[in-house]
Amino acid sequence: MRLKSSGFGYVFLQFMALSYYTQTTIQSGSIPNFKHHVSEQGRLSDRMSRRLTRTYQLYSRTSGKHVQVLGNRRINANGEDGDIHAKLVVETDTFGSQVRIRGAKAGYYICMNKRGKLIVRRKGHGRDCIFTEIVLENNYTALQNAKYKGWYMAFTRKGRPRKATETQQHQQEAHFMKRLPRGHLLTEQKHFEINPVSP
Template identity: 75%
Template sequence: MTGTDEGIGREFTMRLGTSTLGCLLLHFAALCSCAQGGVQSPPNFKQHVNEQSRLSDRTSRRLTRTYQLYSRTSGKHVQVLSNRRVHASGEDGDVHAKLIVETDSFGSRVRIKGAKTGFYICMNKRGKLIGRRKGRGRDCIFTEIVLENNYTALQNAKYKDWYMAFTRKGRPRKAARTQQHQREAHFMKRLPRGHLLADRRPFDIVPYALGRRTKPSRPATVN
């Protein structure tokens, strides 16, 4: 064999080895991608709960509760007046201090309205508490946060860093200046005067008309 033939043979062998190595690398990369695609990460239930808590529940029956909100700062109860103003200067058992609280999601988001006036407590873009006839917007939804001192803070669903709060005189505090740890944002739930815990269920279901398919069937009689 001549020197030329030996050079051609070595070049052919190098090309063959390079092509074989390339094929092996391609196969290895394909196997890695298949393995990554086949392994599924476990579901993040905490993230799912947080996402669902931000959505209004339109499929379940809404539950209602009736109570008063005692302000830690003013020593009085939150009122929803007929002029759409919201104050924390109501006495125990005052008709304007009786509140109806409706659940908005399976979490702790609620809508609060005055039982006497029917106005929902909402928060406008300036951080002022006002009463509105319709409380469908997210600015009328509050998240109940139970604190370590057993008081409850009410965080607005639209304005995440804003809380319902009142001054010592019962006037609404500007929401932009509120924080969760402040006394002005602390409330305690209390039953209205004259309402005993044994006389009422803790939750009531909002009634609605039953359709044909949802009517309960009569129990079968045994002869």
């Protein structure tokens, strides 16, 4: 029987090659670290992949109300349940937990400047407009800025944005809960999109 001309021979050669690769990988001690790979890939923006878009509200633990993006380019956490300005569109930026958040009504993206102040932009292409969702042990979510590590979206008891340079993950001001607007169903849309890369 000639290996080259038989299907069995082809499969056998593939198996032998895979076995050799596995043995040399284990012997060399270079076993792939998938956790590291996922972490690295989660930091990269992927504008070609299928994205997930969700619509919900962010309930602030301190103010007892919802984050809202107003038409006058202001952000606060004083929105009532079901308020049109408290409805947020959350777009996944990678296959990990990085997201872009924009007001459904105003259309502005929530971003953070270099002084730690929450601002809004019409286009949210920069890394300062990306937040990493961190699910905490108390089931609240903290939103850390992707560009400024250790800086979190946070609001005072009066619903005013707190300067991110003074925030930490364990503080209640940085804790949020995802909630559906009253009378609305969760909407998720998967779609392909190609966005121009910002300079």
